[in-house]
Structure formats: C-alpha cells, structure tokens
Amino acid sequence: MSASQAQAVAVRSSWFPWRHAQQHDHPALQHAHDSRTLGERVADNIASFGGSWPFIFIFLGLIVGWMIINTLFIGYIMHGKAFDPFPYIALNLVLSALAGIQAPIIMMSQNRAAARDEALAQHHYEETQKIDQLLQANTDLTQQVHDLTQKVHVLTERLCQTAS
Numbered sequence: 001m002s003a004s005q006a007q008a009v010a011v012r013s014s015w016f017p018w019r020h021a022q023q024h025d026h027p028a029l030q031h032a033h034d035s036r037t038l039g040e041r042v043a044d045n046i047a048s049f050g051g052s053w054p055f056i057f058i059f060l061g062l063i064v065g066w067m068i069i070n071t072l073f074i075g076y077i078m079h080g081k082a083f084d085p086f087p088y089i090a091l092n093l094v095l096s097a098l099a100g101i102q103a104p105i106i107m108m109s110q111n112r113a114a115a116r117d118e119a120l121a122q123h124h125y126e127e128t129q130k131i132d133q134l135l136q137a138n139t140d141l142t143q144q145v146h147d148l149t150q151k152v153h154v155l156t157e158r159l160c161q162t163a164s
Contacts, residue, residue: 028123029116040112047109050102066091 036044049055067088075082084090 026120026123028119036112040108043105043108044112046102047106050106063091063095 066084070082070084070088070091071086
C-alpha cells in the first residue's frame, strides 16, 4: 500500500468515531480511561457517535426516509390514509424522545471529560511542583559550586602571593 493510499484510508476511517480505539499516551488519562464502568464506556461511545458527521447524515437519511415512506408508500397502499400524516406527529414524538435520552447521555460523557481534564490538570500541577523543587535544588547546588569556586580562587591567589 502506497503512502497516498494509506493516507486516504486514514482520512476515510477518521469519519467513523467508533473505529478508533482510545489510547492515551498520558498515564493520568490512561488510568481514567481504563477504570471506566460499563455505563461510562457506553456514554462515551454514544457521545462520540452522536457528535459525528456520520450520525448527522444517517439521522437526516432516516428522517427523509420516514417522510417518503410514510407519505408516498404507506399512503399509496392504504389509499391515502398514511400512518403518520403530514405534520408527522409520531416522527416528532420519536425525535423528542431521542433528544430527551441522548442529551443526558452526552452530558454524562461531558462530565467524564471534565473529570478527565481535572485529573490531567492535577497531574500537571504535581509535575510542576516537582520541577520547581528540582529547579530550587539545582539553584542551591549552583550557588554552592559558585561559593566553592570563589574559595578556591581566593586560596589560589593566596598561594600565588606566598609563592612570589
């Protein structure tokens, strides 16, 4: 497979969020990702799919399909008495129910993302504290080296003066 073909496959597969296994390079995120419950994994997957272009296109296709099948096909079979006539009350009910269920699931996933961000921020804070401690220790050591160098310089000057 050439590089351009591999890139085309990668672009095509990026459209489908369910194809990507979430691997986090950061240990704090990997631990949070690995310790999810079944409900949290389901919420994350639903939110990942519900916020994607394939979901939008599939959903629009289902709505248009409902309208066409209900208005033309079922209306023709039942001699003008469609199951869900033009204002599409049943379709509106289904869409409202879907939105009512999907919103809390997405909010659960967003809450998990916020908790993940908080864990990452805490980890970064701890890392920064460690780096600050190392920097202070390095500064102290540098000062000690400087002081010792000055003492060596003073002693060297005294030796040179006594030798001459």
